[in-house]
Each structure stands twice: as structure tokens, then as C-alpha cells.
Amino acid sequence: MPQKVRIALDAMGGDVGAAVVIPGAAISLTRHPDTEFLLFGERSSIEAQLARHPAMKAVSRVIHTDVAVGMNDKPSQALRRGRKTSSMWLAIDAVKKGDADVAISAGNSGALMAMGRFCLRMLPGIDRPAIAAVWPTMRGDSVVLDLGATIGGDAHHLMALAVMGGAMASVLFDLERPTVGLLNIGVEEIKGREEIREAAELLRAMDLPQLEYIGFVEGDGIGKGAADVIVAEGFSGNIALKAAEGTARQINDFLRAALSRTWRAKIGYLFAKNAFKALRDKLDPNKSNGGVFLGLNGIVVKSHGGTDAEGFAYAVDVGYEMVRYDLLTKINQMLNRDGSALAPAQTSQEAVS
Numbered sequence: 452m453p454q455k456v457r458i459a460l461d462a463m464g465g466d467v468g469a470a471v472v473i474p475g476a477a478i479s480l481t482r483h484p485d486t487e488f489l490l491f492g493e494r495s496s497i498e499a500q501l502a503r504h505p506a507m508k509a510v511s512r513v514i515h516t517d518v519a520v521g522m523n524d525k526p527s528q529a530l531r532r533g534r535k536t537s538s539m540w541l542a543i544d545a546v547k548k549g550d551a552d553v554a555i556s557a558g559n560s561g562a563l564m565a566m567g568r569f570c571l572r573m574l575p576g577i578d579r580p581a582i583a584a585v586w587p588t589m590r591g592d593s594v595v596l597d598l599g600a601t602i603g604g605d606a607h608h609l610m611a612l613a614v615m616g617g618a619m620a621s622v623l624f625d626l627e628r629p630t631v632g633l634l635n636i637g638v639e640e641i642k643g644r645e646e647i648r649e650a651a652e653l654l655r656a657m658d659l660p661q662l663e664y665i666g667f668v669e670g671d672g673i674g675k676g677a678a679d680v681i682v683a684e685g686f687s688g689n690i691a692l693k694a695a696e697g698t699a700r701q702i703n704d705f706l707r708a709a710l711s712r713t714w715r716a717k718i719g720y721l722f723a724k725n726a727f728k729a730l731r732d733k734l735d736p737n738k739s740n741g742g743v744f745l746g747l748n749g750i751v752v753k754s755h756g757g758t759d760a761e762g763f764a765y766a767v768d769v770g771y772e773m774v775r776y777d778l779l780t781k782i783n784q785m786l787n788r789d790g791s792a793l794a795p796a797q798t799s800q801e802a803v804s
Contacts, residue, residue, distance in 0.1 A: 455487050456774045458767065459542040459551035462492030463519035464558030465756045465763075469493070472557065473500035475763025477507040482764075483771045486510065489551050491538040493517050516541060520562045522756055529562030530569060539563060543570045546749040553770040555741075557754035557763060564600050564744065571749040576786045577611050579604070581685070582742040582753060583619055584692075585769075588676030594620045594629075595673060595681045598742055599689030606649035609633065609682055613654060615745040616680035617662035618785050622776040624679060628661065632668035632678035634687060643667065650682075661785050741769030743778070750779060 460476060462469045469492060480486055487510045490497050494515040501508040518537040520529045533540050539558050543566050545551040556563050564580055573580070583596035594616045597604075604612075613631045620629035633651055635643040640651070647667075654664035668677045670691060683691065740762040744751040750773050754766035773779075 455485055456483065456553070456771050457487050457489065457551045458770055459489040459491065459545040459554040460767075461539045461542045461554070461556035461558055462490045462497050463516075463538040464556040465754065465758070466522070466557075468519075469496040469500050471758065471760050471763050473497065473504060473507060474760035475758075476767050477504040478760060478764035479767035479771065480507055480510065482768060486767075486771060488512070489514060489542070489545050491516060491541040491545075492519070514541060520558050520566075522559050524559055524562055526559075526561040526565035529559060530565055533562070533566070534569075540566050540570065543567055543749070543751060546751070547571055552774040553750040553752060555752045555754060555766055555770045557756050557758065557766070559756075560599060560753055563751065563753055567744050567747050567749070567751045571747045571751070573746055574748050574783065574786055577615070577746040579608065580744045580746040581612050581615065582688075583616055583745050584742040585623065585739060586673060586681070586695075587739055588674055590676035592624070593673065593676055593679055593681055594623070595683070595688065595692070596745065597683060597685040597688045598692045599685045600744065602684070602686045604646065604684045606646045606653055609646065609650035609684065610653050611746070612682045613650075613662060613664070613680065614659070614785050615782055616682055617659075618782040619743065619745065619778060620679045621661065622778055622781050623772070626679060628663050629679035630665045631662045631680040631682060632665050632672065634673070634681055634683035634691070635667035635669065638667045638669060640667075646684075739765070741766035743769065743773055745782065748779075750774060 460472055462472045465471060476488055490511050490513045494513055497513050501511060516536060516538050518533055520533045520537050520539045539556050539562060542554040542556060546554045547570050568580055580600045581597035582600045583594055584598055586593045586595045596612055596616050617629050617631055620626055633647055635647055637643070651667065665678055668681055673681050673691060740755050740758050742753040744753060750770065752766055752770040752773070754763050
């Protein structure tokens with residue numbers, strides 16, 4: 452375990468770039484003072500932000516590049532234009548070279564997936580990466596994947612997601628045998644697409660010692676915390692994520708409008724201020740920011756492109772925790788134990804977000 456967690460940041464990624472990345476990392480640094488940063492991007496923009504955060508500047512090294520991956524670039528374009536030169540590539544390459552323990556970017560998801568896969572390669576037995584995130588639920592937190600790294604997948608791909616998600620849940624939640632469910636349109640055995648039903652049969656038949664398969668989970672089961680790990684292919688997983696985030700913002704807007712409508716509502720808010728604050732915090736998507744690209748031979752974390760500094764700080768926290776919890780070793784141990792079950796999945800399409 453390294454004494455310092457070395458984090459490589461794509462300082463030009465996201466809607467704003469360094470103006471969010473640097474302040475966000477500075478917030479995370481206050482929570483994790485045993486952190487060092489490699490900052491890849493346009494030097495003058497980065498240094499202007501570092502001047503406002505002396506503690507961050509003291510533990511950072513800037514590597515200049517003026518090449519950035521655009522938010523609308525296709526993965527193939529990003530690889531062609533930004534390979535070995537862009538801030539995103541250089542951050543990932545720092546992990547490959549051993550100069551950093553984790554790379555974090557708020558940039559283009561498809562490009563990040565493609566570059567991560569091209570630069571770091573995949574773990575043995577895994578054909579495609581998946582975005583996994585911690586999802587707040589009624590009974591605590593769950594790991595949900597894939598949230599949009601790739602579209603589609605056969606039963607063996609879903610099986611690989613279950614193993615990787617189980618590894619992440621076991622290290623984050625300190626569980627010996629986390630429960631795993633497959634996202635489906637119903638809980639009955641006969642429902643759902645063929646590959647989902649086949650994956651269920653595989654998980655039941657193998658009875659893996661590191662996870663407990665509990666069956667199908669409907670969409671409302673994610674928020675209920677029906678399982679420690681919820682597995683979906685990337686298309687449906689991404690839709691579930693965006694729907695949940697949109698609903699959370701909608702509820703916040705409804706609350707804000709209702710509490711400001713009459714003087715009685717305003718007085719009632721004063722008496723229940725702490726409760727409403729707790730609810731807003733629970734519904735805030737920024738506080739669940741930070742998706743881990745599982746399956747890569749290295750740790751890469753994706754932040755929302757439009758997040759603010761506080762939200763980016765949570766993504767940095769996730770990267771820090773994945774290193775400190777030694778996630779990659781845990782996944783490797785599980786794959787080596789049951790790697791024969793994880794046959795390569797079919798060819799992937801581009802990321803959906």
C-alpha cells in the first residue's frame with residue numbers, strides 16, 4: 452500500500468476544465484491530506500487556479516499540454532487526435548507507467564473508455580470495461596453497473612459485471628459475500644431478454660463463493676437497495692442513472708417551490724430545516740459523483756462533465772478510496788479464482804454517455 456495516493460487529473464476535461472477540477476481536488480485534499488496530484492493540461496490555466504489553493508499547489512506537479520478531448524468527439528476521433536498528446540491520454544498513461552495510482556477525468560465518457568482500454572488494456576477474462584458507481588438507497592448504498600461504458604452484452608459479459616461489482620462492493624462495504632441482482636423488467640424467471648435469463652442461470656449454477664445471487668431486480672428495486680450490487684448492460688444502466696438523477700432534481704425543485712409558496716410553508720421550513728437539508732443532501736447527484744471504470748488493468752474514474760467543484764471532489768474521493776481499498780488486487784483475485792467462467796463477451800459499441 453503506497454504511503455501517498457498519487458492521482459492523475461485530466462485538468463482540461465469536463466464542461467469547464469481547470470476552473471472546476473483544481474478547486475474540486477483542493478476540497479478532496481482537505482479530506483485526504485496523504486494525496487499527491489499530477490495535473491495534465493494547459494499550464495497557465497492550471498497555475499492560475501493553483502495560485503488560489505496553496506495547499507493544493509504544494510502537492511501538485513503540472514505537465515503541460517494544450518490538446519484536449521472535446522465533449523462531442525467520437526472515441527475514434529479522440530484516439531486519432533489525442534493519443535499520446537491530450538490531457539486525458541496523459542493522465543491515463545501516468546497510471547500505466549506507474550507514475551500515478553488512479554486517473555480521473557470529467558471529459559468525454561466514450562473517449563475515456565476507449566483510451567483507457569487502448570492504453571491500460573483489459574484484465575484477464577474481461578472483454579470490456581464497465582462504469583460502476585455507488586448508488587444511495589433506502590437501506591444504505593449499492594454498487595450499480597454498467598452505467599454506460601458500452602451497449603449490449605451477452606450472458607458472460609453480465610457474469611463478468613457481477614464478479615467485478617461484487618469485488619467493488621466487498622471492499623467498499625466490507626462484505627464477505629455481497630448480494631447481486633440482475634436488473635430486469637420483472638422478477639419472474641420467464642421475463643426479460645434471453646441473455647439476462649441465461650446470465651441468471653449461470654450465476655445460480657456456479658454459486659460463486661464471493662457473491663450471493665438473489666435473482667432479478669426491477670427498476671424500483673435499485674432505490675430500495677434490493678441488492679448490494681445491481682447488474683445491467685450499459686444502455687439500460689445509463690437510462691436508469693439519468694432517470695434517477697432527473698427525478699432527484701425534480702423533487703428538489705418541487706420542494707423549493709412548495710416551501711416558498713406561502714408564509715406558513717416558510718415558517719414550517721424553519722422548524723424542519725435540518726430535515727429538509729438532509730433530504731436535499733441525499734438527493735444531490737453531485738454527492739454520488741464518480742464512476743469507476745472496472746475491467747481495466749488500472750484504475751480510472753469518470754466524473755460528470757457538468758459537475759461543480761464540490762461534485763468533482765467526490766469523484767476524487769472515489770479515486771482515492773479505490774486505491775486505498777486496493778480494488779484492482781481484489782478484482783484480480785476474484786478473476787483468477789473464477790476466470791474460466793468469464794469467456795470474452797461480444798464486440799462492444801461506443802459508450803452511451
